[in-house]
Amino acid sequence: MWRRLPDPRRDPVLINDKRSVFTIQDFVERHATFFRPTNRLKRIADRVIPSLNLNLTTKENYARYGELLLSLNPHPTVLVLGGSVVGQGMSDLLSNPAITFIDSDVSISPRIK
Numbered sequence: 001m002w003r004r005l006p007d008p009r010r011d012p013v014l015i016n017d018k019r020s021v022f023t024i025q026d027f028v029e030r031h032a033t034f035f036r037p038t039n040r041l042k043r044i045a046d047r048v049i050p051s052l053n054l055n056l057t058t059k060e061n062y063a064r065y066g067e068l069l070l071s072l073n074p075h076p077t078v079l080v081l082g083g084s085v086v087g088q089g090m091s092d093l094l095s096n097p098a099i100t101f102i103d104s105d106v107s108i109s110p111r112i113k
Contacts, residue, residue, distance in 0.1 A: 022106070058089030066093045074098065084111050 015024050025031070038046075069076045076099055083103025086094060094101060103111045 055088060058087075059092065060089075062089050062093040066096055066099065070096075070098060075100070077102065079104065081105070086111070 015022060015027065017023050069078070078099060078101050080101055080103045082105055083101070084105035093099070105111075
């Protein structure tokens with residue numbers, strides 16, 4: 001059975017401050033651990049300037065992946081690595097109630113349970 005990640009204020013979390021890119025304090029104080037907040041000008045530019053990684057077939061690929069999963073198992077479980085941000089075209093697949101997703105990432109985010 002899956003459970004929520006430990007709360008470092010309550011549960012033990014193993015982090016080696018000398019070898020990790022993160023510190024224990026980052027997790028105790030719930031700091032942004034990967035996606036640092038950006039200034040307003042950068043956020044506006046990101047919305048206006050087209051992305052270099054535009055993939056027009058991503059949504060269809062995820063739909064095909066979902067169909068394949070469901071053909072193998074009526075209630076599959078999928079581990080998503082780097083799951084703190086929903087990937088391009090993945091929203092429809094994530095909204096399928098027959099598929100359970102377990103999101104994992106090094107950053108703290110609402111999607112990581």
